[in-house]
Amino acid sequence: MGNYVERFNARERILHWFVMVSFFTLLFSGLGLYSRLFHGYFNLFGGGEMSILIHKYAGVFFLACSALLLMNHFSEMNFFDDDDRSWFRQLGGYLSRDPEHIDSGKFNAGQKAFGLFMGIATFLMAGTGLVIWFAPSFPVDVVRISLLMHGLLFIMFIMFVIVHAYLTTIGNPGTLESMIYGNVRRIWAKKHHPKWYREISGQEKPG
Numbered sequence: 164m165g166n167y168v169e170r171f172n173a174r175e176r177i178l179h180w181f182v183m184v185s186f187f188t189l190l191f192s193g194l195g196l197y198s199r200l201f202h203g204y205f206n207l208f209g210g211g212e213m214s215i216l217i218h219k220y221a222g223v224f225f226l227a228c229s230a231l232l233l234m235n236h237f238s239e240m241n242f243f244d245d246d247d248r249s250w251f252r253q254l255g256g257y258l259s260r261d262p263e264h265i266d267s268g269k270f271n272a273g274q275k276a277f278g279l280f281m282g283i284a285t286f287l288m289a290g291t292g293l294v295i296w297f298a299p300s301f302p303v304d305v306v307r308i309s310l311l312m313h314g315l316l317f318i319m320f321i322m323f324v325i326v327h328a329y330l331t332t333i334g335n336p337g338t339l340e341s342m343i344y345g346n347v348r349r350i351w352a353k354k355h356h357p358k359w360y361r362e363i364s365g366q367e368k369p370g
């Protein structure tokens with residue numbers, strides 16, 4: 164028995180990194196559009212017009228990859244069981260010195276909420292983005308509301324992605340290996356996702 168178990172296959176990892184790269188392309192090409200304070204970021208893409216063009220096509224790519232990623236993981240995320248409710252009650256144990264044991268499956272409740280939020284928010288972001296892209300075809304109030312929602316969702320995206328990046332790296336050492344190599348250490352799987360580990364290794368729940 165090796166020390167590692169498979170967590171994500173190559174397709175899942177490639178999709179995740181496509182989502183991440185297109186996310187950061189959207190972030191930096193969009194910053195200059197968000198506020199005059201950030202106009203300097205246009206220089207990264209050779210000027211304002213080029214930034215807008217790249218922002219539009221990176222958005223289409225991000226939507227396609229995010230939709231595929233969500234479809235891939237949907238059946239692992241679209242339910243919250245008693246253990247997930249216990250995770251929410253304890254806020255994942257992150258605020259406690261001596262957290263209770265939480266029997267998480269492949270994804271814990273926070274990861275499921277993050278994945279589902281990102282899925283819904285991506286569709287809203289794409290919908291409002293299309294209205295802004297083809298603004299002359301829509302009533303002016305629809306364009307105004309879309310601009311407001313696009314900007315607010317952007318703030319939420321950034322906040323969630325910062326927390327996600329922290330939790331999958333320094334917050335929980337050993338996690339990033341899953342997205343780089345596809346495998347995680349057995350000891351990591353037992354600690355963070357005990358129910359999932361029992362499922363894949365065919366073990367019984369200890370009494």
Ligand code: HEM
Nearest residue numbers: 170182183186274277278281324328331332338339341342
């Ligand atoms: C900023 C750099 C990022 C890093 C270092 C990172 C890292 C990771 C890692 C290591 C996992 C696997 C977690 C596990 O095995 O339990 C993961 C999962 C995931 N990532 Fe990222 N990611 C990043 C950015 C993003 C972005 C920008 C998005 C979407 C906009 C995203 C969406 C997801 C989703 C939906 C999952 C599956 C659910 C979850 O684990 O929360 N990630 N990420």
